[in-house]
Amino acid sequence: MYLIIFLIVFPVFIAIVLLSVKNDRIKSCIIQAAALLISLGAVMLFVLSYHHDIQYYTIRTSIPDKAMFVFELLLAAYMFYLGLRFKKYRVSILISAQALIMIFLRSSVLKRASLIDSLFIDKLTIIMSLIIGLVGSLIAVYSIAYMRDYHALYKGLKDNRRFYFFVIFIFLSAMFGLVLSNSLLWIYFFWEITTLSSFFLIGYSNINAREARRNAFRALEVNLLGGLAFALAIFYFYSRAGTIEMDDLFTMKKAAMMLPVALICFAGLIKSAQLPFSSWLLGAMAAPTPVSALLHSSTMVKAGVYIILRFVLMLQSSQLGFFISLIGGFTFLTASFIAIPQSDSKKVLAYSTIANLGLIALCAGIGTCEAVWAAALLIIFHAITKSLLFLCVGVIQDKLNSRDIEDMSGLIVTMPKISIMVQVGIAGMFLAPFGMLISKWAVLRVMVDYNPVFSIFIVFGSAAMIFFWVKWLGMLIVVKGEPQNMEKGIGSVIWGPLFILTALTIASVAFLPVISKVLIEPIILEIYGQTVDISHSNIIIMFTMMGLIMLFPLAFLGHGRWVKVVGPYLGGANAGEGGAFYASLGQVKNMEMKSYYPEKYFSETVLFRIGAAIALVLILAMFAVAAL
């Protein structure tokens, strides 16, 4: 109980402290200490609650509820004002609609003054808290140095770092609150906070202020739409059942409560950037890299799939679940295709995030226990590997002044450590036996039993994934000329999080059976009262593959012996040792290598438009089946 309150309140406390600290060094110390305490808190939560069943906590005073009410109104007024000031009237309309619903709901809930189990801990919560605590605080630490360099690089920008870190820690607190709350009103409150914080973070003074503002408003608008759906769902639920506790929703008769569940899942789909609402996440790319990492990997988008996963029992073998799976599968396919011609590394990461969340939504919609096993696995692996990749790209962009994948050639020589970390991350994203492929294998197995037609999405989508990941992997190890090492000057606050995340990526695979047994199977047991059986011979095989891949770095120990180094084949016209050659008129030219980016065939605009249109139809169909 106190631990929960610590996890929610402590980041707020730190946020406020940071707002008042000017000195860089003191700030850095506070952030590091806070990050350590928050991750320790999350681990403690795991250790202390692991052996208990689901625990509910009643708050015996109405002060938090009242405070939330006041805050909510203030925030609503602020957002209303924002909408008016920047002529984004949709924002104003959406927020006033929500505010009206909330005024009614809050006041009637407060009037009844019945005791509510506002907080709870179960196994899924523990996992989410671990992810938020560990990955989130690593990103915060990384931000210290990153933002310092960011402002050193863009001198013209207003240095508003105090506000930046304030928002980051508020955000972490809201994420903890979101996963630890059982009261739907509380979840809603934290949900809105994450929306608003993401607005601030995306809009954080960028090189291109206008673009940043546009993207920030897009994110706000779309997420407020989700918030409205959420508010409507609570309203509907409260007027029908007279309670706002999430666990009561599970015990209701399924058919009666399909509409609120559909509305909440709709909000979840928006938050996890599924089609047709993916554009806000792409807009989030304009923000500083740690922000992208935070929104993309560990927190914001995971909140969306988290809330869908909560209702997995209601979704199981229902029409609603079918449509959510369809939207997820379809998003996976479309996003993977769109990623094919992208050479902007952050964009590749963004689309692969959308794709992977689609995969999780697909599993959640199916709702069988194997599906939830795969979804939980995906959440863990994705959070770790994606944040690693984002943070690496941040460093690369800083050093190369470009985040284009084509410019990353020779990275293995210029930034060997970073390059290897990116390689680990990419391998983790798609290559067996690293995490994501294990999960994909699990997904495929689930799909085949549920409805093999779904597997068609996965099969084509993951084929596309191979293309863009391998190409990126290849660019990292290609060497042109003899470049210099550029890794000097990267500070320990950057190296630290990167090393930890790399280690976590490798460990999460190496200890897959442990993770499955200790972290994921209890979730399944708690939800379904039974466990999945994962064939152990398959695990052994994957282990062997893992072992073989682990040997790969060892093979480099003796490299370069028994071979003779020569220049590359250049049509027999090599000019000297390196990559120069004699061109047709005898002049010496340097070789150039450029990757394939089939923009024409996998056009982002066309695919996105088609995908969004189809997904919109699916969303409408989802509401239709839920309402009927």
Add this chain to the structure above:
Amino acid sequence: MNNLSKVLLYLALSPLAGGLIYGLDRKFTARLQGRVGPPIWQPYLDVLKLFHKETLVVRKSQNIYIMFYLIFMIFSAVLFFAGENLLLVIFALTIAGVFFVLGAFKASSPYSFTGAQREVIQMMSSEPALFLSAIGMYMITGSFYISRIASFGEPLALYLPGLLFSFIYILPIKFRKSPFDLSTSSHAHQELVKGLTTDFSGRALAMIEIGHWLEIILMLGFSWLFFAANIFLGAGVSLLIYFFTVLVDNTFARLKWQMTLGSCWLVTFILGAGNIVVLHLIKR
């Protein structure tokens, strides 16, 4: 123990058989082109000779990737012969392929670089058909285990004609034959010189050859699964399919990557995925 020795025996025999089939292939191709052709054991001789050649590299570490290509090729062969999970076999093959491509990237030479790019496109083109075939087999036999699929009473091709067709359609990619030999080709008229393998020599090239023999055997094994109800039928049809691709190799010109990807995916989507949809509807 018996099982293990069987697997090891198969493992030892398969490169030999692969080499032999490749030798027959070359002879057959030569006859089609009105040449006498090399003796059928020429592939063995080539590989033995390669082992005695000096190994030249552009980047010192490029051959490590090739070594792991071969290791994973062997690994997937072991899985296949042990009757293990078919999905895992395909995954292991993918890893092997990725190592091969990475080796070519590492070589940092323009020809192997472009070959690598094309090879990734080929992987992307061929993978859906492989996975969907495995899924189709699962739908019929209820298992991904090769041993169970192989011991199913009836020929799977009866239920999976569309998948069989799409599998055969992508086979030239795996056998590195025209019209899909974009990344590297055994014919001497390759605009990319030897593409993927341009800057590999000596032992590395020998390992690539052996890996390719294994791939031939694995793909023949895969097509055998479609007819596994009768061993002789299966073996016969698989060989027939192989020599059919040789025939195609000699009659078709190389396609561009657009056509390769487009046609492979179209065939896989319409016939392969269509087959799965139909099966699903019937089974319900």
